[in-house]
Amino acid sequence: MKPISPTWTRDKLAPLPREYYARPTLEVAQDLLGKYLTRVIDGEQLRGTIVEVEAYIGEDDPACHARFGLTNRNRVMYCEGGFSYVYFVYGMYNMLNVVTEKSAFPAAVLIRALEPVSGLEKMRELRGKDRVADLTNGPGKLCDALGIDTSLSGIDLTSNQLYISNGDVGEFNIASSGRIGIKEGTERQWRFFIEGNRFVSKWDSENRE
DNA sequence: GTCCTGATGTGCT
DNA sequence: GCACATCAGGACA
Numbered sequence: 001m002k003p004i005s006p007t008w009t010r011d012k013l014a015p016l017p018r019e020y021y022a023r024p025t026l027e028v029a030q031d032l033l034g035k036y037l038t039r040v041i042d043g044e045q046l047r048g049t050i051v052e053v054e055a056y057i058g059e060d061d062p063a064c065h066a067r068f069g070l071t072n073r074n075r076v077m078y079c080e081g082g083f084s085y086v087y088f089v090y091g092m093y094n095m096l097n098v099v100t101e102k103s104a105f106p107a108a109v110l111i112r113a114l115e116p117v118s119g120l121e122k123m124r125e126l127r128g129k130d131r132v133a134d135l136t137n138g139p140g141k142l143c144d145a146l147g148i149d150t151s152l153s154g155i156d157l158t159s160n161q162l163y164i165s166n167g168d169v170g171e172f173n174i175a176s177s178g179r180i181g182i183k184e185g186t187e188r189q190w191r192f193f194i195e196g197n198r199f200v201s202k203w204d205s206e207n208r209e
Numbered sequence: 210g211t212c213c214t215g216a217t218g219t220g221c222t
Numbered sequence: 223g224c225a226c227a228t229c230a231g232g233a234c235a
Contacts, residue, residue, distance in 0.1 A: 054227070063227070068222060091217025093228050110227055140228050181227050211235080221225090 008166060012036070015163035021081030025100040025107040028081075029055040030174055030192050032098070032109060036117065036167040039146040040160065046122055046146050048114030048136050049167055052193040052200045054179045056097070057107045063185035066106035076154045077106035084162060086143070086153035093140030094149045098157060098164070112139045112180075112191070115199045138201045172197075 008016050013036070021028060032050050039046045056064040065074040065087070076085045077099055085097040085108050097108035114136040116123060123135045123145040136142040143149065148162070157163050173195040178186040180202060193200045 056227075065227085071221075073220060087227090088219065089226055090228050091219075091226090093217095095227060097227090112227085138228070179227070183226095211233100213233085214231090216229095219226095221223100 012166040012168050013038070014165055015158045015160065016165060018080070018082045018158055021098065021100050021157070022102055023081075023100065025055045025057045025109060026190065028098070028100045029053045029109045029190070032111075032164065033174055033192060033194050034167050034169045034172060036165045037111065037114060037146075037163075038165065039148060039162050041122065041147050044119055044122055046119035047117040048142070048146075049117055049169055050111060050113075050164070051115050051197040052111075052113035052191070054110040054112055054192075055107070055190040056110065057190070059106060061185055061188070063179060063182040063188075064106065070106075074106065077108050078104055079154075082157050084152055084155050084157055086148060086150050088150055090140075094143040095139050096143050096146075096148050110139060111142065113137050113193070113197075113199050113201050114142050114145075115197060116145075133198065137199045 008020050032053050035050050037048055037050055059066050066077050070078055076083055080103040081100045083099045085099050086094055088094055096111045099108050101107045116135050124130055126147050127135055127145045135145045155162055174192055175195040176189045177191045179191045
């Protein structure tokens with residue numbers, strides 16, 4: 001699979017516009033690969049390239065948080081695309097999602113792994129780990145490394161404290177697989193990752209397409 | 210390297 | 223009361 005890569009902004013660090021997120025979720029999910037995710041803390045930029053994502057789409061998706069309809073927790077999934085959805089699981093970990101599609105249609109893309117680009121020392125401090133390879137190679141880990149928790153849920157990704165921009169990577173291939181860590185809906189090949197990237201969280205060969 | 214287990218808080222069917 | 227879009231650490235090889 002080849003990436004879909006239109007030029008959304010001239011500046012590789014300018015936040016992507018609202019229209020970027022208001023598209024079909026599977027399209028946005030694949031297109032997010034290779035983009036920069038930037039978190040600003042105390043004026044410092046913590047930045048990584050998105051290398052692994054998963055799509056969660058609509059009330060009919062048995063793995064989606066919206067499968068039981070609108071609740072307090074998943075409310076932000078029902079808003080228009082381009083906002084963050086951060087939730088807390090296993091009593092310990094935060095998960096970062098990007099809301100997609102139009103208002104009232106609940107869908108989001110889970111950011112599962114990043115390749116660190118800048119602010120590595122701050123990430124080490126926040127994670128309490130030294131090895132670069134352990135900083136952002138999983139959805140819980142990257143939230144730790146970027147200091148992301150539920151207080152950042154519902155913020156506008158076209159603003160400048162947490163945003164996504166064009167990025168600066170070369171050619172790559174996109175691979176897909178079933179989603180990880182869920183029990184239902186595993187047959188949907190809605191996990192996408194940059195083939196061969198060392199920061200991808202898992203390479204379960206049985207999950208590979 | 211692999212496999213297994215325990216930790217832990219929140220929202221809900 | 224229980225399930226949960228995970229991770230770290232220990233046992234073993």
